[in-house]
Structure formats: C-alpha cells, structure tokens
Amino acid sequence: MLGILLVCALFALFGLLLGYSAIHFRVEGDPLVEKIDAVLPQTQCGQCGFPGCRPYAEAIAKGEADINRCPPGGEDGVKALAELLGVEAKPLDDAVGGEKPKALAVIDEQKCIGCTLCIQACPVDAILGSAKHMHTVIASECTGCELCVPVCPVDCIAMERVAETLASWKWPQPRSVLP
Amino acid sequence: MLSRFWEFHGGVRLNRHKELSSEQPLAVAPIPKQLIYPLQQRGGLNSKALVAVGDQVLKGQIIAGDDHPLSVPTHAASSGVVTALEYRPVPHPSGLDGLCLVIDTDGLDRAVRTKSVKDFNHSKPDTLRRRIREAGVVGLGGAAFPTATKMNTGNRTIDLLVLNGAECEPYITCDDCLLRTTPDSVLQGAAILMRILGVERCIIAVEEDMPEAAQALEKAKLGGRPPSPPAPSPRFALPDGEGSKGVADATTYSNIEILKVPSKYPTGGEKQLIQVLTGREVPVRGIPADVGVVCQNVGTAAAVYAAVVEGAPLTSRIVTVTGPGVARPQNVVARIGTPIAELVAYCGGYTERAQRLIMGGPMMGLALPSDELPTIKSTNCILVADSDAVGGEKQALPCIRCGACSEACPVNLIPQQLYWHSRSDQLKKAQAYNLFDCIECGCCDYVCPSHIPLVQYFRAAKGRILDKQREQQKADHARLRFEARQARKEREKREKEEAARRKKEALAKAATDESPGRPPPSP
Numbered sequence: 001m002l003g004i005l006l007v008c009a010l011f012a013l014f015g016l017l018l019g020y021s022a023i024h025f026r027v028e029g030d031p032l033v034e035k036i037d038a039v040l041p042q043t044q045c046g047q048c049g050f051p052g053c054r055p056y057a058e059a060i061a062k063g064e065a066d067i068n069r070c071p072p073g074g075e076d077g078v079k080a081l082a083e084l085l086g087v088e089a090k091p092l093d094d095a096v097g098g099e100k101p102k103a104l105a106v107i108d109e110q111k112c113i114g115c116t117l118c119i120q121a122c123p124v125d126a127i128l129g130s131a132k133h134m135h136t137v138i139a140s141e142c143t144g145c146e147l148c149v150p151v152c153p154v155d156c157i158a159m160e161r162v163a164e165t166l167a168s169w170k171w172p173q174p175r176s177v178l179p
Numbered sequence: 180m181l182s183r184f185w186e187f188h189g190g191v192r193l194n195r196h197k198e199l200s201s202e203q204p205l206a207v208a209p210i211p212k213q214l215i216y217p218l219q220q221r222g223g224l225n226s227k228a229l230v231a232v233g234d235q236v237l238k239g240q241i242i243a244g245d246d247h248p249l250s251v252p253t254h255a256a257s258s259g260v261v262t263a264l265e266y267r268p269v270p271h272p273s274g275l276d277g278l279c280l281v282i283d284t285d286g287l288d289r290a291v292r293t294k295s296v297k298d299f300n301h302s303k304p305d306t307l308r309r310r311i312r313e314a315g316v317v318g319l320g321g322a323a324f325p326t327a328t329k330m331n332t333g334n335r336t337i338d339l340l341v342l343n344g345a346e347c348e349p350y351i352t353c354d355d356c357l358l359r360t361t362p363d364s365v366l367q368g369a370a371i372l373m374r375i376l377g378v379e380r381c382i383i384a385v386e387e388d389m390p391e392a393a394q395a396l397e398k399a400k401l402g403g404r405p406p407s408p409p410a411p412s413p414r415f416a417l418p419d420g421e422g423s424k425g426v427a428d429a430t431t432y433s434n435i436e437i438l439k440v441p442s443k444y445p446t447g448g449e450k451q452l453i454q455v456l457t458g459r460e461v462p463v464r465g466i467p468a469d470v471g472v473v474c475q476n477v478g479t480a481a482a483v484y485a486a487v488v489e490g491a492p493l494t495s496r497i498v499t500v501t502g503p504g505v506a507r508p509q510n511v512v513a514r515i516g517t518p519i520a521e522l523v524a525y526c527g528g529y530t531e532r533a534q535r536l537i538m539g540g541p542m543m544g545l546a547l548p549s550d551e552l553p554t555i556k557s558t559n560c561i562l563v564a565d566s567d568a569v570g571g572e573k574q575a576l577p578c579i580r581c582g583a584c585s586e587a588c589p590v591n592l593i594p595q596q597l598y599w600h601s602r603s604d605q606l607k608k609a610q611a612y613n614l615f616d617c618i619e620c621g622c623c624d625y626v627c628p629s630h631i632p633l634v635q636y637f638r639a640a641k642g643r644i645l646d647k648q649r650e651q652q653k654a655d656h657a658r659l660r661f662e663a664r665q666a667r668k669e670r671e672k673r674e675k676e677e678a679a680r681r682k683k684e685a686l687a688k689a690a691t692d693e694s695p696g697r698p699p700p701s702p
Binding site for chain 1: 639650654
C-alpha cells in the first residue's frame with residue numbers, strides 16, 4: 001500500500017517538474033530552423049523557389065523541401081545540410097540550376113538611367129544611388145544573388161567573376177592517382 | 180653552459196650540404212640593373228606605393244607603406260628612377276602576378292640622410308620600437324613578421340630573449356655566415372632587443388655543427404666593446420615591470436649566453452627551439468610570449484642594430500646562393516629586390532645539373548617558376564637543385580599506416596589521420612586532430628615510405644577551412660543586412676498605414692466639424 005502511494009507521489013512530482021519545465025524552459029522558435037538557416041549562404045536569391053534563405057530553412061525543417069535546392073551553397077552546402085539533418089547527401093537539383101563560380105554584380109555606369117529598380121530588388125542593400133542619379137554596387141556587400149540583373153530596364157548590370165588574387169589563393173589538393 | 184637540453188618529439192636528421200656555401204668568404208653583390216619590390220606583404224596585406232613612375236628615388240627612401248599595424252615600410256635599396264608599377268610574377272606558391280614597383284638603378288647609390296640613436300641605453304623602448312618599424316625590419320628567418328609588432332608583448336611577463344641561429348634546413352648558411360663575419364652586430368642587436376623587452380637574460384642558439392659561429396660569438400662577447408661605459412646596473416633596485424628605465428643591462432654582454440643545440444631538423448623552428456632551450460611548450464594557438472619568451476632570428480637582431488645605431492633601413496641581407504646547380508655557391512650580401520637571375524649570374528651562373536629553383540631550403544622552400552623574380556626580405560637562400568636534392572616528384576603510393584610520420588612529427592600530431600580526413604574533406608575531424616598546429620616542416624613527407632605529399636594535403640585543408648570561415652562570416656553579415664532591410668520595410672509599411680489612417684481620421688473629423696448634426700457626405 002505504502003509502495004503504491006510512494007510511486008503515485010513520485011509520478012505526481014515528475015509530472016509537476018515536467019509541467020514546470022515546459023513553461024519555464026520553453027525554447028522560442030524552432031532551433032532546427034535556426035541551425036539550417038545558419039548553414040545556408042544567405043544570398044536571399046530565391047533560386048530554391050522560396051522567398052529567401054529563412055523560408056527555405058523553414059520548409060526544410062518541416063520536410064516540405066529537399067536539401068539540394070540551393071545552388072549558391074553548392075555541393076558543400078548540401079553536404080553540410082545532410083550532416084546536420086542526418087540524411088544522405090545528394091547532387092544539386094537540376095531544376096534550380098547548377099553551381100556557378102562566385103560573381104559580383106557590376107553596373108555599367110554609362111548606361112544606368114537611375115530608375116532605382118535594382119535598389120529595390122537588392123536583398124542586402126548593396127546598391128547605392130537615388131532616383132535619376134547613377135547607381136553603383138558596393139562590392140564588399142554584394143552576395144552575387146543576381147536579383148538585380150533581370151529588373152534592370154536597360155540591361156546595364158552584369159555579373160563579373162571574382163578573380164583569384166594573391167590574398168584569396170589557396171593551396172590545391174594534390175593531384176591524386178590513388179584508388 | 181648548460182649540460183643538457185630538453186628534447187622535442189620526432190624530427191629528422193638530414194644531409195646538411197652546408198659546406199657547399201659555408202666555406203666561401205662572404206661576398207657583396209654589385210648593384211643590380213633593376214630592383215623589384217612586390218607590394219604584397221605577408222597575410223594578404225598590400226602596401227601602397229608612395230612614389231610614382233618617373234620619380235627619382237634615393238637609397239633608403241621609403242617607397243611603399245601602409246598604416247596597418249602589420250605592415251612595414253619598404254625602402255629603396257639603391258638610387259635610381261621608378262620605371263614601372265605593374266603586375267609581375269612574385270615569390271608566392273600560387274604563381275599569380277602581384278603588383279610590383281620597379282626601379283632602374285643609376286649605379287650612383289646616392290642615399291638619404293638617416294637619423295640614428297647612438298646611445299640606445301637612454302632611449303625609451305617605444306622609441307626603439309618605432310625606429311625598428313620605420314626601418315622596415317621584419318623577421319629574417321623566413322616568416323617576415325614585423326619585428327616591432329613581435330616586440331610588443333602587451334602585458335605578458337617576458338623573462339627570456341632567444342636569438343635563433345639554429346639553421347636546421349639543409350644548404351642554408353646565411354645565419355652561420357653572419358655570425359662568423361659580424362658577431363658584434365648580433366650582440367649589439369641582442370642588447371637593444373633586451374632593452375625593449377626589459378629582460379635580463381638572452382640565449383643565442385647555434386647548432387652543434389656551427390663551431391666557428393659559436394667561437395666568433397664567444398670572442399666578440401669577451402672582447403666586446405661595450406656601447407657605453409660600464410655603470411653599476413640599477414636594475415635590481417627597480418620594481419618589476421619598469422621596462423622603460425634601463426632594466427636591460429646593455430653595457431656588458433655578461434647576460435648573453437651562447438648555446439650549441441643538437442643538429443636535428445626542425446630545431447630552428449621557433450617553438451621547437453624554445454622547447455629545446457627551456458623545456459617550455461608554447462600552447463596550442465599561443466605565441467612564445469605566452470610562456471615568457473620572445474624569439475628572433477640572429478639576422479633580425481643584426482638588422483635591428485643597423486636600424487637603431489646606424490640608422491640604416493633594411494635594404495640588404497645575406498642570401499645563400501647554393502646547390503649543385505650553381506657554379507660558385509656562396510653567401511652574398513644582396514640588396515632586397517635584386518632579381519634572382521643577377522644573383523645567380525654573380526655566383527658564376529648555372530651548371531648543367533640545375534633543374535629546379537627554390538627560394539628557401541629543400542624542406543620548406545618555395546619552388547619558383549622563373550629566375551626573373553626578385554629576392555624579398557625573407558629570402559634566406561636561393562637553392563638551385565638537381566633532381567636528387569629535393570627528392571624529385573615521386574609517384575605517391577597508398578598509405579600503409581606504418582606510423583613513421585607520427586614518429587617524425589615534431590608537434591606530436593598524427594599525420595596519417597590528418598591525411599585521411601584532409602583527403603576526404605572531413606575538415607571538422609581534421610581540426611579535431613589539431614590540423615592548425617602543423618608547422619608544415621615537411622618531416623612527415625620526408626619519412627613517408629609511400630611518398631605521399633602530406634604537407635600539401637594539410638595546406639590545402641587549412642586553406643579550405645579558412646575559406647569556409649570567411650564565407651560563413653560573409654553569410655552572417657548578409658543575414659544581418661537582410662534582416663535589417665526586412666525590418667526597415669516592415670516599419671515603413673506600418674508608418675504608411677499609420678499615416679493613411681490618421682489622414683482618414685482627420686478628414687472624417689473635419690467633415691463632422693463642418694456639418695454638425697448631419698452625417699458626412701459620401702465620397
């Protein structure tokens with residue numbers, strides 16, 4: 001009899017403890033979404049079909065989107081997501097386009113008419129200018145998302161490949177002929 | 180002299196080939212026709228050209244510099260005219276071109292007037308450090324780290340200065356040659372460095388098989404002409420940490436010890452040498468100052484002496500031109516910026532055995548694509564190797580897990596494990612095995628029976644990790660900017676709605692005020 005009472009008391013105690021924890025140690029937001037978002041390259045380019053990196057992260061967390069839909073992240077990004085989520089890595093989805101070398105947007109300042117459309121399109125405020133004045137790209141802020149390219153009415157924005165410099169060069173992996 | 184040393188793990192004994200160049204007397208190379216100065220400094224920093232094409236420059240004039248704390252000025256090594264500021268091949272493993280200043284010399288060697296500090300015993304450490312920076316002095320052992328920055332140890336307590344004369348790489352004898360010819364300048368440099376640090380003890384370490392260098396140092400130390408009349412040193416009366424009040428005893432060389440360390444590669448590595456001399460191990464990601472030691476190359480000490488006492492900026496250094504591919508291997512005093520081809524020509528030109536050109540030694544040196552490249556401040560050796568000298572390009576075979584690399588590693592790493600993880604791109608695991616502690620000395624490459632280019636795998640993995648970190652930083656920055664923009668748009672939208680609502684209310688109010696008792700007219 002005493003044993004039963006004791007067990008009941010323990011149950012009640014643990015129940016209260018759990019209830020208390022659920023209220024007081026509640027985690028705000030979904031930590032998985034945060035983690036996935038941290039892995040994504042934050043170009044906010046929308047190539048995945050979602051309006052930005054965070055919505056894509058939310059979709060992955062809910063299981064509504066596959067992990068191979070981010071071309072700027074590339075194969076490395078897919079690998080990192082696979083590792084995070086404990087699933088198999090897979091090649092990039094052909095539907096979203098392939099991996100491209102890093103590029104920055106450059107405005108041909110002779111042609112720019114100052115329409116501000118690109119400024120409105122840029123997700124990270126990397127384009128400087130105002131109405132009827134020439135615009136220019138702040139190279140250090142540009143993520144290379146290409147969102148400014150289609151909106152330009154005079155086609156004066158081009159994506160230029162980032163050239164390798166002495167500072168950015170890194171040792172290549174040795175050419176391996178091993179099995 | 181200490182009877183025993185501490186030992187570091189691993190290391191290898193190498194054929195030293197030092198007699199090739201060390202038996203010849205020191206020569207002074209003539210003024211080259213052209214001097215070339217890459218503006219790229221270590222760590223991806225670029226200095227700015229301070230002269231324009233067409234300008235006349237004098238020897239010792241500052242031609243490039245920058246305000247960055249890790250940047251030091253570059254001085255012209257002879258007088259002449261600046262003829263180009265253009266992209267040229269530079270000594271860098273990438274083989275990419277870098278921006279270079281080119282001076283056509285006029286052969287007159289006219290120099291700028293320089294300031295010197297005759298009695299450094301009464302100068303403040305800060306003044307001395309500033310002079311060292313202005314003179315463009317960097318570590319001449321190979322890493323070219325700005326000496327003035329290294330001498331600024333913050334609030335760490337330093338009790339020992341080590342001057343590194345342990346040239347452990349095969350073929351290189353420039354430090355040996357310096358110690359044999361001008362030991363005085365090294366001792367004086369040591370006194371200046373001790374004064375800056377406020378330390379009372381200095382060890383000059385040379386290798387066992389450099390007996391002449393050790394002898395020359397001992398002789399200079401005994402017959403040392405003190406820079407100022409000996410005075411009773413007040414240092415013991417001073418409280419600790421009073422670095423600026425003459426703590427270092429520079430009047431005699433009595434507290435400079437000259438020690439011969441065992442000839443094992445890589446004893447000349449900074450952390451290895453400190454371990455051999457003191458038994459102290461520099462912590463992971465730490466610097467020697469964390470264990471109370473500052474280590475400088477002996478050549479750097481001589482350059483410090485020249486900078487402070489003679490007021491001479493760093494415009495020349497001793498370079499060992501050696502190897503089976505050179506007709507007359509020897510040490511030469513060469514102006515920094517001299518094209519390698521001119522140095523080799525001065526040493527009798529190439530022999531038939533010349534196959535590869537290396538800047539530095541065979542273990543850690545940098546293979547050069549051509550001899551049009553200039554010597555830079557950190558160029559200690561030009562090695563013209565034949566196919567034997569560097570082991571050649573051997574076909575790599577599979578790793579057999581023999582563990583020879585782990586036994587040879589002076590930093591106690593497990594290269595075979597690092598190799599698997601680096602190769603398969605498991606960078607986190609490679610980091611967990613302390614990839615970044617690898618000093619790239621090449622011992623593992625040397626002992627590997629399968630000839631696996633281990634160091635290159637490690638360099639590539641380090642590069643990829645640093646690249647990823649940079650990308651992550653950029654992504655985080657982009658996220659911040661994106662979120663700030665979203666928040667701003669949200670706020671603007673709210674404000675617009677608010678304004679519209681207020682306007683509507685105002686209109687409604689106006690309408691009711693105008694016609695009390697009647698309902699507002701419909702629009």
